Amino acid sequence: MKADVFTLFPQWFEWFRTQRHVENALRLGHAVDTVDFRASTPLKWGQVDDTPFGGGAGMVLRVDVMEAALRGRYGVDPVQLRSQRRVIALTPAGRLLDDALASELAREPALTLLCGRYEGFDERILEHFVSDQVSIGRYVLAGGELAAMVVLDTVLRKLPGVLGDDASAVEESFSEALGGAPEYPHYTRPAEWRGWAVPDVLLSGHHGRVDEWRREQSRKRGGRPLP
Numbered sequence: 001m002k003a004d005v006f007t008l009f010p011q012w013f014e015w016f017r018t019q020r021h022v023e024n025a026l027r028l029g030h031a032v033d034t035v036d037f038r039a040s041t042p043l044k045w046g047q048v049d050d051t052p053f054g055g056g057a058g059m060v061l062r063v064d065v066m067e068a069a070l071r072g073r074y075g076v077d078p079v080q081l082r083s084q085r086r087v088i089a090l091t092p093a094g095r096l097l098d099d100a101l102a103s104e105l106a107r108e109p110a111l112t113l114l115c116g117r118y119e120g121f122d123e124r125i126l127e128h129f130v131s132d133q134v135s136i137g138r139y140v141l142a143g144g145e146l147a148a149m150v151v152l153d154t155v156l157r158k159l160p161g162v163l164g165d166d167a168s169a170v171e172e173s174f175s176e177a178l179g180g181a182p183e184y185p186h187y188t189r190p191a192e193w194r195g196w197a198v199p200d201v202l203l204s205g206h207h208g209r210v211d212e213w214r215r216e217q218s219r220k221r222g223g224r225p226l227p
């Protein structure tokens, strides 16, 4: 997976790259690169945005600036680019990120993530350059950087070898393996604390019963019925 994040704040991703599972992904040959809109802007003084036509507060990321950044990175017309790789704009009103979308994105060889700031993107960017709009929730962040990290976090941890144990990412809340239901409860030592005992079945050593109990707990917590 080669992920490119287009942003005005590439330094934010330096921290992200040092997180254990991200480091693992990078070591395995995956990539998280950043592209700074200011580095390729055709405008003077590093300008990347402008006031909205029709008036109103805030600044809007310019379509010519986005085109220069995408062309500079990929060497093709950005209108064509979206048929070659997923070009995802992070937007509050986009498709809500869930486990199914994360799994879908984890199967892609390459992702492009576009981070907006201020009032967001000129609409022509969304209409002509972008294959998807993704939201991490129905609220508004100051910029797309945290949203891009959320998307990459959940996508990268699904790639083989990125987590210590690949099985950790299989049977998780909202996964196919649990029929979309939340995960079952976990307990660890001590087996009893202040009179709060761990369910007997988990101490039984009987894998079949443990598995059955876990699926039952998960089912009780909601989601569609298990197959």
Ligand SMILES: C[S@@+](CC[C@H](N)C(=O)[O-])C[C@H]1O[C@@H](n2cnc3c(N)ncnc32)[C@H](O)[C@@H]1O
Pocket: 089, 090, 091, 092, 093, 114, 115, 116, 117, 118, 119, 120, 121, 134, 135, 136, 137, 138, 139, 140, 141, 142, 143, 144, 145, 147
């Ligand atoms: C302040 S927001 C712009 C909000 C925009 N004016 C609106 O009302 O929809 C700036 C940028 O942050 C990002 N962003 C904010 N909230 C987001 C969310 N919930 N999911 C994904 N990206 C978000 C987007 O890239 C957006 O362009």
